[in-house]
Amino acid sequence: MIRILFLTILIGIGLGLAAWLVLAAQFAVAIATREGALIAAPKSAVRDDLPDAVTAFADKGLSGGETVATVRFTQDADMQRSPGQDWLPLTARQVVSASAPGFLWVARQGGFGPVPMVRVLDAYDPQRGGVLAIRLLGAFPIGTLSGGPADRAEAMRYLAELPWCPDAILTNHDIGWEKTAEGFAATLGTKGGEARVEFTFDSDGDIIAVSAEERPATMPDGTTALLPWRGTMGDYDQMGERRVPRRAEVGYVYDTGYAPYFRAEITQYEVLR
Template sequence: METWVAAVILAALGLGVAQVVAAARMRARILALAARLHDTPATRDVEDRLPPVVADFARRAGAAPGAGLRVATFAQDGELRLKQGGRFAPTVAWQVVALGRAGFLWDARQSYGPVQTLRVIDALVGAEGVLEARLFGSLPVARLSGRDLTLGEAFRYLAELPWAPDAILGNPDLVWRVTGPDRVEVRLATQGGTARVTFTFDEAGDIVAMEAKDRPARDGKGGMVRLDWRARFGGYRRIGPRRLPEYGEVGYVWPGTGYEPYFRGRIRDYRVAH
């Protein structure tokens, strides 16, 4: 009996050590991805390529062309559900957004009391998409890559440009086109295809909605599908050095059931850096 108990204790200790090591490796990977974003090119002055409504939006936010900035960082407090019709769970996240070239890192965590139950990395770094999820910060439950994922992450980078006004004025890879009285499309070429989203502006010139067609997504069986995608923004105010929408919500349009959000949250602690 004593031998059996000792074996159980040793196995538990070994599992604990393995989880600690795996969690440390994931933290190191997150920091390495963030460092790569900090090394991306600085913003350039591309204001003359922009429709006036887009340039005015970015300038009103406090962005300036040719400022030589590399990244914006901010925190998020929100709710995330991992599948269609699932339950929302409180989620906190830290995000880094490249400003002179398309790229971002989203490090999200869900916890139950003091125990971290899920950690998710969603990123576009070096023109490649990354998606990883781990239970308790160590046990892998998903790791995706490839052309479809890269294209999907490019859609996300574009959709979140209201939170990166310096990229609007300073990323030369973005191509803008007016499509209606209050609508502007922006597109980005990737190795997986071209991502396109369309923003809707209100009468004050603020971006209040985003929509896109055929964004790659996972269905309930783990297969890849193309779905229409929507977001809305609100609560514009000054957060750190920029005037931004504090609130954001995003979701897919599912066949038969319509629009369903999967993330909604608010940003804080906004910063920009050279």
């Protein structure tokens, strides 16, 4: 009887390990496919139709260098899944396309050696759309968001993080720009509707704040709502070949007020040629 129980436990462990290996491999392939497509994108020509203040900001970020098609950086970050919950420390890498809308952010929280406790994929490109996927042990789904709302939300993230990729400001011809009372707004068309983010500039011409009036947000009860979205950027510094903000924070405005859910610091930065 004990022997049968022991064999049953071993079989269960083996099946669980096999399932983990398959799901982890599938998730890794999905990440690699998106990342490879971003890195392989060709370089685009520099635009000549941008507002002067936007061009000046991007040129300052370029630090006298030439534009590239893709940039990559790493972050130390903290994320809060819902207001009032504990902040979770993360390490992340991000790849951003400058020539066409697209980014990939892969984060890890905790874990044992090469196996993360939680792995998060946040990504967007016009062909595959937007996705937010959270995997326990890098394999087992514990949260996924895709479809029209995800397309719009992730395109907004791409726009909001343009200060981290000045090359995209200069070479992404899909982005629309218009003057606002506080600065300028950037727009992108998506399958989920128009993505629009407004930028506030300081007296030195640096972007210090981003905002959107209606960004899809997942509420604590699992429903999706359109909420005002706010963010700040600062601590501009030379990181490799680019001058970018080292720190950023974003959050939603609820009925009870503003609540941040993500804050990050850039730790390494590189341009990909």
